[in-house]
Amino acid sequence: xxxxxxxxxxxxxxxxxxxxxxxxxxxxxxxxxxxxxxxxxxxxxxxxxxxxxxxxxxxxxxxxxxxxxxxxxxxxxxxxxxxxxxxxxxxxxxxxxxxxxxxxxxxxxxxxxxxxxxxxxxxxxxxxxxxxxxxxxxxxxxxxxxxxxxxxxxxxxxxxxxxxxxxxxxxxxxxxxxxxxxxxxxxxxxxxxxxxxxxxxxxxxxxxxxxxxxxxxxxxxxxxxxxxxxxxxxxxxxxxxxxxxxxxxxxxxxxxxxxxxxxxxxxxxxxxxxxxxxxxxx
Amino acid sequence: xxxxxxxxxxxxxxxxxxxxxxxxxxxxxxxxxxxxxxxxxxxxxxxxxxxxxxxxxxxxxxxxxxxxxxxxxxxxxxxxxxxxxxxxxxxxxxxxxxxxxxxxxxxxxxxxxxxxxxxxxxxxxxxxxxxxxxxxxxxxxxxxxxxxxxxxxxxxxxxxxxxxxxxxxxxxxxxxxxxxxxxxxxxxxxxxxxxxxxxxxxxxxxxxxxxxxxxxxxxxxxxxxxxxxxxxxxxxxxxxxxxxxxxxxxxxxxxxxxxxxxxxxxxxxxxxxxxxxxxxxxxxxxxxxxxxxxxxxxxxxxxxxxxxxx
Numbered sequence: 001x002x003x004x005x006x007x008x009x010x011x012x013x014x015x016x017x018x019x020x021x022x023x024x025x026x027x028x029x030x031x032x033x034x035x036x037x038x039x040x041x042x043x044x045x046x047x048x049x050x051x052x053x054x055x056x057x058x059x060x061x062x063x064x065x066x067x068x069x070x071x072x073x074x075x076x077x078x079x080x081x082x083x084x085x086x087x088x089x090x091x092x093x094x095x096x097x098x099x100x101x102x103x104x105x106x107x108x109x110x111x112x113x114x115x116x117x118x119x120x121x122x123x124x125x126x127x128x129x130x131x132x133x134x135x136x137x138x139x140x141x142x143x144x145x146x147x148x149x150x151x152x153x154x155x156x157x158x159x160x161x162x163x164x165x166x167x168x169x170x171x172x173x174x175x176x177x178x179x180x181x182x183x184x185x186x187x188x189x190x191x192x193x194x195x196x197x198x199x200x201x202x203x204x205x206x207x208x209x210x211x212x213x214x215x216x217x218x219x220x221x222x223x224x225x226x227x228x229x230x231x232x233x234x235x236x237x238x239x240x241x242x243x244x245x246x247x248x249x250x251x252x253x254x255x256x257x258x259x260x261x262x263x264x265x266x267x268x269x270x271x272x273x274x275x276x277x278x279x280x281x282x
Numbered sequence: 283x284x285x286x287x288x289x290x291x292x293x294x295x296x297x298x299x300x301x302x303x304x305x306x307x308x309x310x311x312x313x314x315x316x317x318x319x320x321x322x323x324x325x326x327x328x329x330x331x332x333x334x335x336x337x338x339x340x341x342x343x344x345x346x347x348x349x350x351x352x353x354x355x356x357x358x359x360x361x362x363x364x365x366x367x368x369x370x371x372x373x374x375x376x377x378x379x380x381x382x383x384x385x386x387x388x389x390x391x392x393x394x395x396x397x398x399x400x401x402x403x404x405x406x407x408x409x410x411x412x413x414x415x416x417x418x419x420x421x422x423x424x425x426x427x428x429x430x431x432x433x434x435x436x437x438x439x440x441x442x443x444x445x446x447x448x449x450x451x452x453x454x455x456x457x458x459x460x461x462x463x464x465x466x467x468x469x470x471x472x473x474x475x476x477x478x479x480x481x482x483x484x485x486x487x488x489x490x491x492x493x494x495x496x497x498x499x500x501x502x503x504x505x506x507x508x509x510x511x512x513x514x515x516x517x518x519x520x521x522x523x524x525x526x527x528x529x530x531x532x533x534x535x536x537x538x539x540x541x542x543x544x545x546x547x548x549x550x551x552x553x554x555x556x557x558x559x560x561x562x563x564x565x566x567x568x569x570x571x572x573x574x575x576x577x578x579x580x581x582x583x584x585x586x587x588x589x590x591x592x
Contacts, residue, residue: 015416022416033419040420061446118305122313128519129565130526133539133558136546141356215432223438223530224546239438247439251431258430 007050014043063245071245072252078234079253086231087257089146090218094153098214099207101154102161107191110169120166127159132220139224149221149230156217157210161203168202169195201276204269211261215254314360321359325349328356358555366556382560388537389525390564392453396460397521401514403461404468411469412476412502413494422473429466433459437527452537456528463524464517471513475506504583511576518568526561538564 018036026032045065051057052064059067072079109115135152142148172195180190222232231250238246322345329348333340340348350359358366367382374381407425411418441455449455479501487497529539538561545554 015420018420019416022419027415027419036416036419037421037423041424061443114305115309116305117302118307118309121302121306122309125566128515128569129562130519130523132523132527133542133561136542136554137551137558140546140551212430212432219432220527220530224543236438239442242442244439244442251436251439255427255431258432259427262430 001054003050003054005054007047007054010050011043011047014039014046060242060244063248067245068248068252071249075246075249078229079249081229082231082234082250083253083257085146085227085229086149086218086222087215087261090149090221090230091153091214091261093146094150094218095157095210095214097150098154098157099161099210102158102206103165103203106162106165106169109166110191111187116166120163123159123163123166127163131156131159132217135217135221136224139221144225145227149218149226152221153214153217156213160209160213161206164202164206164209165199168199171202172198200273201269204265204273207265208262208269211265212258215258215261219254317357317360321355321357322346322349324356325352328352354549354551356551358552362552363555363559366552367559370553370556371560382538382541382556385536385538385541385557386560386564389522389529389539389561392456392525392528392537393460393518393522393564393568395453395457396524397464397518399457400461400464400517400521401468404465404513404517405472405510407465408469408472408476409498411473425466425469428462433462433524433527436462437530441528452528456525456537459528460521460524464521467513467516467520468510471509472506475509476502478509479505507579507583511572511579514572514576515569518572519565522561522565522568 018039021027021032021036021039024032027036049064049066052062063071109119132152134155138151138155139148142151176194176198177190180194185193219232219235222230223236226233231254235247235250238244238250326345326349329340329345329352349355350362352358355362370380370382374383377384407417407421411422437455437459440458441452444455444458483501483505484497487501492500525537526539526542529537530543535544538557541557541560542554545551545557
């Protein structure tokens with residue numbers, strides 16, 4: 001019981017510390033903004049550890065963070081193999097193919113208002129559908145290896161990126177297009193120099209949404225059949241064996257990979273759309 | 283938009299051409315045509331295989347005819363899917379284990395439960411974030427990070443966990459997954475919406491000597507409604523995905539996700555496709571229902587039909 005009390009006390013203390021920081025001058029600085037969520041996260045981990053230890057929760061129900069950490073450290077090669085199989089081969093390749101295809105299709109239908117009017121409502125509707133349901137079908141078509149996972153990811157990321165790109169290509173103003181016309185710029189020049197750059201904030205919006213979708217697609221597709229490696233495979237088999245520490249280790253890897261993926265796309269966005277109001281700091 | 287003095291009255295045909303109906307319908311037709319072509323192309327291998335085994339040489343017309351009626355096609359033709367869908371909804375009793383209405387109802391329950399839980403959670407956290415600077419700074423980054431975690435990775439574990447804790451059935455774990463997926467859009471939009479009243483409006487309420495509670499209920503909450511409903515549409519779709527994913531890991535026997543899994547495991551593509559389309563229809567109905575609710579609520583509040591947050 002003393003452990004539980006200590007955990008709760010530490011958590012409350014961390015919260016009080018955060019209140020102090022949030023209302024001090026530190027909250028305006030970069031360090032302060034980084035420190036507050038870090039302290040909060042750390043205190044939650046400590047509370048979790050204390051609760052598991054204090055109540056003697058069985059590792060089959062909820063392993064302590066320390067046990068998960070030990071598993072991660074001990075099973076690095078396995079985790080790395082799963083990561084390569086699911087993330088690099090399945091999610092990443094599918095993401096690149098799907099996003100590229102979506103942008104290309106958006107540019108192709110850009111010249112036909114008829115196609116746009118027809119495809120946009122359908123694209124919008126399809127992005128609201130539980131596309132993940134096609135995973136078993138695609139696994140049946142493309143086999144158990146990463147190709148079927150990449151195919152699921154392609155379908156999942158295609159529509160959000162398509163819809164956003166089409167919206168982005170329409171985002172220029174008449175004045176800007178007129179200016180390009182006075183420069184005697186052709187269609188492709190206008191596209192390359194004005195409309196695609198102007199569409200970038202929208203495209204990146206779609207790309208960012210798609211990062212999570214890509215990981216979800218790759219992992220769920222593995223529930224329907226996979227070679228004997230991969231994050232989805234490991235999770236479903238380890239759950240069956242009640243090896244929850246390994247499951248949590250995979251989840252930690254997935255969370256890390258997902259956040260890093262999102263972060264990389266955000267960095268690319270910052271580098272490429274530095275001119276956009278949402279990216280300018282002051 | 284239409285200025286009667288300048289523009290002649292449009293005929294109904296022009297209205298159809300100018301509207302979205304025609305383009306959407308033609309794209310849909312094109313999809314069906316491509317689908318049929320793909321069905322012939324993908325199923326022909328099996329037909330040719332069978333013919334080679336029987337030692338016959340089928341004509342093209344025979345191949346096409348055969349690809350339309352296979353029992354276990356690689357890609358079922360649209361009319362096969364439609365027939366299965368019809369057979370498993372209208373022809374079956376609603377309580378039958380083979381009825382998609384029955385399975386859809388199971389999925390819908392978890393979807394609605396998760397959707398409501400997620401929405402309440404999202405609104406509650408948003409209210410906290412708007413009112414507490416500490417919470418804004420410490421919880422918001424984690425809420426963002428929580429969405430980069432592929433929740434489906436957690437799905438099998440949530441199911442085992444809730445069983446271990448002694449909760450029978452799958453409604454609770456499915457609800458948790460749905461709620462996890464649907465709370466985030468609500469949270470983000472509500473934070474935006476609750477902060478949307480400008481300084482002038484807040485100042486006005488201050489001159490009325492309004493308390494924090496009064497400001498919240500009379501200004502912030504009504505102002506956030508358009509944002510709320512915009513998020514609702516995203517959240518309800520996400521919630522359905524959560525419910526279906528919750529049914530995917532082995533063991534489920536009820537629900538649309540379980541139907542897909544059964545179709546996949548027993549090599550019955552028609553079941554799989556019918557369940558997939560049932561899920562699509564369900565998603566469409568849910569989004570439309572939320573849209574109607576939005577119109578109703580905004581009209582009751584005296585706002586014009588279209589919300590401000592798009």
